[in-house]
Amino acid sequence: MYCSTCDDERAFEQPPCPDGHGGECPERVCTECGAAVFVGAPPVAPALVAAREAAPPGGAGIIPRQVKRAVA
Numbered sequence: 400m401y402c403s404t405c406d407d408e409r410a411f412e413q414p415p416c417p418d419g420h421g422g423e424c425p426e427r428v429c430t431e432c433g434a435a436v437f438v439g440a441p442p443v444a445p446a447l448v449a450a451r452e453a454a455p456p457g458g459a460g461i462i463p464r465q466v467k468r469a470v471a
């Protein structure tokens with residue numbers, strides 16, 4: 400991955416996340432200079448992650464009425 404601080408290709412690693420993102424944490428640090436970068440989508444708020452994980456398995460096709468109204 401390209402590091403703008405090193406101005407070259409560098410290996411990046413995922414640092415311990417203090418925000419509860421776990422494996423979804425988009426933060427990466429350059430193993431060479433320690434510069435932090437974010438990859439992919441911006442971090443999802445832990446509250447949203449909790450709500451998503453609380454959804455019943457196999458219930459992806461069932462949209463709660465509340466959500467439907469909010470979208471429409």
Ligand SMILES: [Zn+2]
Nearest residue numbers: 416418420424
């Ligand atoms: Zn994080």
Ligand SMILES: [Zn+2]
Nearest residue numbers: 402405429432
């Ligand atoms: Zn670097």
